[in-house]
Structure formats: C-alpha cells, structure tokens
Amino acid sequence: MTISIWRYSHLALAVSSFAFILLASITGIILAFQPISEQIQPYKSADFETATIAETLSTLKKSYSEIIDLQIDANDFVLASVITENGESKTGYINPKTAQFLGNKIEVSPFFQWVTNFHRSLFLKSTGRFLVGLCSFLLFLIAVSGSVLILKRQRSFKKFFSKIVNENFNQYWHIVLGRLSLIPIIIITITGVYLSLEKFNLLPTYNTSHNINYDAISESPQLELHNFPVFKNTKLSEVKFIEFPFSDDVEDYFTIALQNREIVVNQFTGEILSEFNYPLVTFYSELSLNLHTGKGSILWSLILAIATANILFFIYSGFAMTLKRRKAKLKNKFKKDVCDYVILVGSENGSTLPFANVLHEQLLHAGKKSYITEMNNYTTFIQAEHIIILTATYGLGDPPTNANRFLELLKTTKQSETISYSVVGFGSYAYPDFCKFALDVDSAIQLHFKQFLPVFTINDKSVDAFKQWTNAWTEKMQVPVKIAEDKLTSKPRLTNSLTVIHKTEVINNPDSTFLLTLKAKKAKRFVSGDLLAIYPANDYRERLYSIGKVDGNIQLSVKYYDTGLGSNFLNGFDLGDTFKARIINNAAFHFPKKAANVVMIANGTGIAPFLGMLDANIKRKNVHLYFGLRTKQSLELYNSQLESYLQSGKLSRLEMAFSREIESSYVQDLLLKDEVFIAKRLKNKGVLMICGSLTMQNGVLTILETICKKYQLEALSLYQKNGQIQTDCY
Ligand SMILES: Cc1cc2nc3c(=O)[nH]c(=O)nc-3n(C[C@H](O)[C@H](O)[C@H](O)COP(=O)(O)O)c2cc1C
Incomplete structure (x- = not known):
C-alpha cells in the first residue's frame, strides 16, 4: 500500500467530517472548562x-x-x-x-448546559446524536490514518517520536502536535463513540x-x-x-x-x-464519561482542552498543506508525441512542481515544444530529443510516491537512444541520503540515454542553485531560459539571531581569509558540519558556510572576494553587530559517533568544520588531519587552534601541504605518500571526511580510487555509500 492511499484516506475523512469536527472541537474546548470550574471549589x-x-x-x-x-x-x-x-x-x-x-x-450554569446539549446532539435530537457519534468515529479513523502516515515517514515504530526536520511550518507542527495529541484524541474519540452507543442502547444490558x-x-x-x-x-x-x-x-x-x-x-x-x-459495562460507561469530559481531574481536563484545540490547528494546517499541493498543477499545451523536450517531475509535497513549471513555461516561451508530466507517467515520447528530470528524495533516499515506478518503467519502455538527459535533484542536507533518488535515477538513465549535464543537486529548494543549473543548461543547450524568481521564492525563515564576538582582519591574511566567531542568541542545537545560511541581499540569494562549533559558538572561515555577496556581507560586520540567519542541519557531515579512527582532509576554508569537530573530540578519538594551504604564512590563522588540539591529544597527527612554497604540494600528494595508512583506515572501518574545494575533492577521490584498486579494497562507491567517505565541498 503506498503512502498516498493513506494520505488520501486521511484527507477524505477530514474533508467529509470537518464541519462536525470543527463544531464538536470548539464546544469541546469550552466544555473542558466546566469540570475545572467545579473542581476549584x-x-x-x-x-x-x-x-x-x-x-x-x-x-x-x-x-x-x-x-x-x-x-x-x-x-x-x-x-x-x-x-x-x-x-x-x-x-x-x-x-x-x-x-x-x-x-x-453546584448547579451547572445554563451556558454550559446549552453548550453540552449542542456538543451532544447539535440540537438535532437523535439525528444529531448519531452524527456526533459518527463524527467521533471518523475522527478516530483520521487519527489512525495520520499515525500510519507518520510511521511511513519515520520508517519504523521505534522512530515514531524521533526528531523531524522542520521544512515547513504547517507540516512540521501538524506532525509534532499530532504525535503529542494522538493518545488524548484516540481516548476522546473512542469514549465518544462508546457514549453514543450507550445513548442508543446498543451496549449489552444486564439484569441487576x-x-x-x-x-x-x-x-x-x-x-x-x-x-x-x-x-x-x-x-x-x-x-x-x-x-x-x-x-x-x-x-x-x-x-x-x-x-x-x-x-x-x-x-x-x-x-x-x-x-x-x-457488570463491566457499568465500569466502562463511567470510565468513558470521566475520560471524555475530564470530570474529576483538572490535569486531564486541561489535556483534553489542549488536544481539542490542536484539532482546530490540524484542520487549518491540513487544508493549508493540501491547497499548497494542489496549487501547482502540471498543464500541457502539446501532446506528448509532438514534443522535443520532456520534463519529468518527482514530488511528494508539491514544492518541486513550481520549479518544473517555470522551466516548462520558459521552454514554451522560447518556442519549444515542451511536455511536462509526473515521473510515474513515463512512457514513449516519439519526438523527444531531451528529457529533464526534476525529482525530490524521500524516506531513506527513496523516490517520492509519484516517481516510485519510474526505474521499473525506464527498463521496460522502448525509447530512442539518441535522447539526451539532465537530472536535477531536490533534497535537503538534513537527511543523510542527500538527493539519493536523483543520483539513482542518473545512474539508471545513463544506461539508456546520453548525459547532457552532470546530475545537479539542490538543497532546500534553493532558487539560487536552480538558477545556477538553468544558466549552465541554457548555455550548453542554447535555449534562452530565464527563471522568474518571484514565482519560486518564498521568504526564508531566519530563525537564528547571531552576534559577532570575534573577527580577524582580512588585510592581515595573505589569502584574504578571515575567521568570524558568532554567538547564537538562543542556544539552538547545532554541531560542527552543519551549515549557516545567510541572505546578504535580503532576497532569495542564499550563501552557505560550514560551521565549526568552538566553545559553543559558531566559527566560520571565510574567503573574501571583492565582488562576493556573502563574504562582503560577513566582512562588513563589526564586533557586537547582530544579524539574522538560518542554521541547516547537515546530517551527512557530522563527526562520526561510532568510528574509532577518523581522517580529515581539507583545503583552505574547508578547515572550518574540522576545527569545531576537533574541539569536540573529548574522547580523544584517533584523528589525522591532512590540510592544504597556499603558503606557510596562510597557516598563521589556524596555527594556535591546531597546536592546542595536537597538545591536548584531540588531534593525533597533522600533515600540511603548501601549494605556493618552493616544495609545492597538495593534499592529494600527502595521501599518496600515506597510501598504506589510508588503505588500512578504509579497510578497518575508519571514516574519511573531505571538506574544501570541489577540485580538491575530485583530486582526492581519484587518489582514493587508485588506492582502493592497488590494495584490493572494495570499490570506492561502496565506501561512499556506507558513509566511510563523507564530503562537504563547494
Ligand atoms: C519525510 C521526508 C524525508 C525526506 N528524505 C530526504 C532524503 O532522504 N534525502 C534528501 O535529500 N531529502 C529528503 N527530504 C527533503 C525533500 O526531498 C525536499 O524537501 C524536497 O525539496 C521536497 O520536494 P517536494 O515538496 O516536491 O516533495 C525529505 C523530506 C521529507 C519531508
């Protein structure tokens, strides 16, 4: 059974009963205060x-x-x-x-009496009582289908109450409050149904x-x-x-x-x-009445009031989410078999659809015949020359529901091999399997068609990143595509207020690099390896920096560029200045909890998260750091920190490579020199973390591939898949 069946059941039940649930909830909240008003006497x-x-x-x-x-x-x-x-x-x-x-x-006040009668029967006598009982039962089913949706999302019973990622206000609170109110709501609904059955004399009777x-x-x-x-x-x-x-x-x-x-x-x-x-029936009747009304317990009455108020929020947030999902529809002007361009979309919650639609509209605008559809509708496209796939990832690197049959369809559908393709993955760093489904699609589709551009990944619906991809695509394809940001941008929620508490001067550094230490106002939980997202122009343009958590503060290492949007913004601050930003959980690049041996490989500002991870290495795990900079003078910025980690045993060994000294070397050279050691680390379940420039990352991965072959280890991709090789490069 797919998640969508549960989702549609959840929605259909909510739509069919929402008016009754709304009335019952409002009156229920009021009635929860009646037992409280009695008990305080x-x-x-x-x-x-x-x-x-x-x-x-x-x-x-x-x-x-x-x-x-x-x-x-x-x-x-x-x-x-x-x-x-x-x-x-x-x-x-x-x-x-x-x-x-x-x-x-104490006589029950006429107001409470009136509300009670309304709550029980909506003043519709037996019909009303029946409807209220039925609506109680439907609410029970809504709670059950909601729980199944949470279970599907969390992937196991054990993780039912585990932390969830806050990607969207309505969705996040719908789930968080849903889990908290689940038991009270189940109790309210079961007891409500029981009391209705009792009123209609449908319970067994005993002669006493x-x-x-x-x-x-x-x-x-x-x-x-x-x-x-x-x-x-x-x-x-x-x-x-x-x-x-x-x-x-x-x-x-x-x-x-x-x-x-x-x-x-x-x-x-x-x-x-x-x-x-x-008889037991008498016991259950009394229990149901007390549990349903809160009689006899102020605490339970308050829990009932809060759970019932949450139902009102669920009605609002549930409909808001549904409207958002439905807003972005895929519309076509041409039939599939006359189109040169085919856009396939994989989306669970609808946020990828506007990106796909904007692209589709631009292609039409440029006079191209473009066809857009969901990935599960993949079929033959007679005229197609180029297929663009935009897809999100769900669960543990799984496809969204509307793309879950795609890989199968790809195998069984016969299609011209001259077609070229591009894959754009939408995902979030907050999940360990970042854009995994897009990567899987890219690997699978390579067997059928020609890759036009390498797979491109986008974190957290970044419009900026999408523009980068469309620019690259437009340039190569020679089709003018201009992305209208206003159709895609939703204002980011900047939840972290940060104060500058330390800053080094750019002019004192030979590489125009500076260290910036920021104090977070609220002690939000973050760890080294997470990302700081800033919005220098107060628009959609986002700049990400790897965080090192040092002494509880955020330490960034920033390379200054004259025209750099992010580095100019950060360099413009003085001590004591405060600004707003957003911390992004980057689950795929946290200091490994289980591995006993860690190898860190960095160049330039890529050292930032490692400085924080070393600071947190209080267990003195075996950590070796390979660090590449331009000159020995460049090291001065980090020297005191690295020295103190070496002395305290938080860092076991430091190997430096300087590219602009007479004996020029890069981290790749250091790794080759230490190939036996690196091979051993990989073999013995050690973790290699790489942070810095993409060029360095590619160079390092090539060296690692050579080492794997030479020492007859597993394929490099296996170490990447099982998390023994982690990267955070830009
Ligand atoms: C329950 C859940 C699981 C997710 N799992 C992943 C994941 O494993 N990897 C990833 O990169 N992103 C993951 N994401 C993030 C989504 O892929 C990302 O937010 C995407 O932009 C959503 O697109 P959509 O709204 O079109 O479905 C997950 C999101 C949710 C809500």
Whole structure:
C-alpha cells in the first residue's frame, strides 16, 4: 500500500467530517472548562480519604433530623440531601467527619448546559446524536490514518517520536502536535463513540436486582450505626451513593453503591442482605464519561482542552498543506508525441512542481515544444530529443510516491537512444541520503540515454542553485531560459539571531581569509558540519558556510572576494553587530559517533568544520588531519587552534601541504605518500571526511580510487555509500 492511499484516506475523512469536527472541537474546548470550574471549589474535605461510612453516618445522624441520601461525586465532594432540625430540606456539600455544611450543590450554569446539549446532539435530537457519534468515529479513523502516515515517514515504530526536520511550518507542527495529541484524541474519540452507543442502547444490558429474603429479615441483634461492621470497614472514598431507609420498618434498608458492587444493608443489625457486582459495562460507561469530559481531574481536563484545540490547528494546517499541493498543477499545451523536450517531475509535497513549471513555461516561451508530466507517467515520447528530470528524495533516499515506478518503467519502455538527459535533484542536507533518488535515477538513465549535464543537486529548494543549473543548461543547450524568481521564492525563515564576538582582519591574511566567531542568541542545537545560511541581499540569494562549533559558538572561515555577496556581507560586520540567519542541519557531515579512527582532509576554508569537530573530540578519538594551504604564512590563522588540539591529544597527527612554497604540494600528494595508512583506515572501518574545494575533492577521490584498486579494497562507491567517505565541498 503506498503512502498516498493513506494520505488520501486521511484527507477524505477530514474533508467529509470537518464541519462536525470543527463544531464538536470548539464546544469541546469550552466544555473542558466546566469540570475545572467545579473542581476549584473548596468542597473537598481533607478528611475525605480517611473517613469511614460509620463515622460519617453517625455524625450526620447527630446533626440532622433526617438524611435522605448521600453521594460522592467525581470531584470527591460529599453531597448530602438532609432535613434539618427546623424541618428545612437542604442539599449541599458536607465535611464527612464533622457533618459541617460547606455549601449548596453546584448547579451547572445554563451556558454550559446549552453548550453540552449542542456538543451532544447539535440540537438535532437523535439525528444529531448519531452524527456526533459518527463524527467521533471518523475522527478516530483520521487519527489512525495520520499515525500510519507518520510511521511511513519515520520508517519504523521505534522512530515514531524521533526528531523531524522542520521544512515547513504547517507540516512540521501538524506532525509534532499530532504525535503529542494522538493518545488524548484516540481516548476522546473512542469514549465518544462508546457514549453514543450507550445513548442508543446498543451496549449489552444486564439484569441487576437484589434478591432479598424478607422472611428472614430480623431486627435483632440491634446495633448502633457506627458499630455496623460493613460501615466500619468501608471507607467513604469507596462509596458512590448511599440511599437511606425510607421508614423505620425492618423491610426498609440502606442501599449502598460502591465502586464495583452494590449492597443492601439491614438498618437494625447491619447485616448485608444482598449484593451484586456491577457488570463491566457499568465500569466502562463511567470510565468513558470521566475520560471524555475530564470530570474529576483538572490535569486531564486541561489535556483534553489542549488536544481539542490542536484539532482546530490540524484542520487549518491540513487544508493549508493540501491547497499548497494542489496549487501547482502540471498543464500541457502539446501532446506528448509532438514534443522535443520532456520534463519529468518527482514530488511528494508539491514544492518541486513550481520549479518544473517555470522551466516548462520558459521552454514554451522560447518556442519549444515542451511536455511536462509526473515521473510515474513515463512512457514513449516519439519526438523527444531531451528529457529533464526534476525529482525530490524521500524516506531513506527513496523516490517520492509519484516517481516510485519510474526505474521499473525506464527498463521496460522502448525509447530512442539518441535522447539526451539532465537530472536535477531536490533534497535537503538534513537527511543523510542527500538527493539519493536523483543520483539513482542518473545512474539508471545513463544506461539508456546520453548525459547532457552532470546530475545537479539542490538543497532546500534553493532558487539560487536552480538558477545556477538553468544558466549552465541554457548555455550548453542554447535555449534562452530565464527563471522568474518571484514565482519560486518564498521568504526564508531566519530563525537564528547571531552576534559577532570575534573577527580577524582580512588585510592581515595573505589569502584574504578571515575567521568570524558568532554567538547564537538562543542556544539552538547545532554541531560542527552543519551549515549557516545567510541572505546578504535580503532576497532569495542564499550563501552557505560550514560551521565549526568552538566553545559553543559558531566559527566560520571565510574567503573574501571583492565582488562576493556573502563574504562582503560577513566582512562588513563589526564586533557586537547582530544579524539574522538560518542554521541547516547537515546530517551527512557530522563527526562520526561510532568510528574509532577518523581522517580529515581539507583545503583552505574547508578547515572550518574540522576545527569545531576537533574541539569536540573529548574522547580523544584517533584523528589525522591532512590540510592544504597556499603558503606557510596562510597557516598563521589556524596555527594556535591546531597546536592546542595536537597538545591536548584531540588531534593525533597533522600533515600540511603548501601549494605556493618552493616544495609545492597538495593534499592529494600527502595521501599518496600515506597510501598504506589510508588503505588500512578504509579497510578497518575508519571514516574519511573531505571538506574544501570541489577540485580538491575530485583530486582526492581519484587518489582514493587508485588506492582502493592497488590494495584490493572494495570499490570506492561502496565506501561512499556506507558513509566511510563523507564530503562537504563547494
Ligand atoms: C519525510 C521526508 C524525508 C525526506 N528524505 C530526504 C532524503 O532522504 N534525502 C534528501 O535529500 N531529502 C529528503 N527530504 C527533503 C525533500 O526531498 C525536499 O524537501 C524536497 O525539496 C521536497 O520536494 P517536494 O515538496 O516536491 O516533495 C525529505 C523530506 C521529507 C519531508
């Protein structure tokens, strides 16, 4: 069963019942405050837990001329109906040990009565009651289908409550609050259905009546009330209701409803004349009522109010997400078999669709015949010359639902081999398998068609990155495509306020590089290897910097360019200045928790995350660092930090390569020199982390491939797949 079936069920249930759920939720929130308003009254006596029936009845007898009945309510208030010495009839709360009258019985206010009636039946009598019961059941199904969606998203029961990535406000809070309110909502709905079944007499009934042998009733031996063994041995807290004998006639008796049974007691001798246990149905009915209404517990009433308020948010956020998904539709002007360009889209939540649509519109605008469709609709395209695939990744590097059959279709569909293709992956660094499905598609499609551009990956829907790709594509294809940012840009949420607490001067550095230390206002959780996203022009243009977490602060290493948007922005700050940015979790480039041996390979500013990781290496794991810079003077910027890590044992070995010294060398040369050591590290499950320029990364990967072959290790791709080789290059 695919995720979409659950999603459509979830949505269909919500759409069909939303008006009732809305009304029931609003009234439910109001009603949660009724039990609270009762419980805050000062009628619960401190003596309640210790008082016995004997004590209470004997004091009551002394204080009032007649007692009609006694009731213990859900709040543990003792409610008595009595007739005073003056013949006045009173119903109110008493102290069970002193019989002191504490206050008159609380009557439910007309407002709460009105809301209760509306909540129960919408003033539609039986029809209304039925609809409310049905809507309770539908809400239960919505909660179940929602839980399945979360399970599918989180991939296992164990991870049901694990952290989720905040990519979108509505989606994030829909899931976070959904998980928190799940149990209360399930309880509210099941008890709601139960209470409806009870109202329609659909629950099993049991014949419960006393069987008293009136011939055997005797007035002797007569005992005082407080000496009745059953009264002495029964606490008031076990009692629900006591009905007093109607007259002094021996055939009239006490009827006492206890928590689990009802007993009948001879008013002269205290003998138990008859008893029966309540059927389970009675217990469930009472439990359902208390759980559904919050009676008897302020805490539970508050939980009910919050869970019910969350339902209102789910209605709003659920519809907002659906509208967003539906807004971006794929529309075609030409039939598939007359088009030269085919755009295939893989998207789960719809955010990739606007990118694909913008591209499609531009191609049409340029006079090209373009056809756009979902990846699962892949079929023969008779005239196609070029296929562009834009796809997101889900789960653990899996395809989105509308692309889950693509790889299979690719194998079975016969298509002209002269077609060229380009793949653009949409993903997020927050997931370990960054754009994995796009990479898989690229590998698979290579077997059928010609690659036009290397696979291009985009983090977090970056418009800037998409523009970079379209520029490269346009230049090579010679088709004018101009991306209108306003159609794609949604303003990034800059959640982190950062203050500059240390900055080195660019002019003092031979490579125009500076270190910038920033203090985050809120202690947001981040680790070295995460990325800092800044928006220098306050528009869609995003610049990412690798974070080193040093002494709890963010340390960046920035190369200054005269015309560089990001480096000029950061270099313009003085100590104490504050600006807003966004920290992106870069799960694929965190210091490995499990590996005992780590090899770090960096050039230039790529050292930044490693400085933070070394700072955090309090377990003194074996870490070797290969670091490439231009000159020995370039090292001055980092020297004191690296020296202190070496001295404290956080760094085991440092190997430097200087490209502009007389004996010029690069990190690749250092690795070749140490090939035996590197081969051993790979073989023994060590992790190699590479950070810096893409040119350096490509050079290093080539060397590693050679080492793998020479020492008969596994293929390099296997080490990349199992996370033993991690890269963060730009
Ligand atoms: C549950 C979930 C799982 C994801 N898994 C991955 C992943 O494994 N790798 C990745 O790069 N991105 C992953 N992403 C990020 C999406 O691919 C990314 O946000 C994409 O832009 C969404 O596009 P769409 O809205 O068109 O579906 C995941 C997102 C979600 C919500």
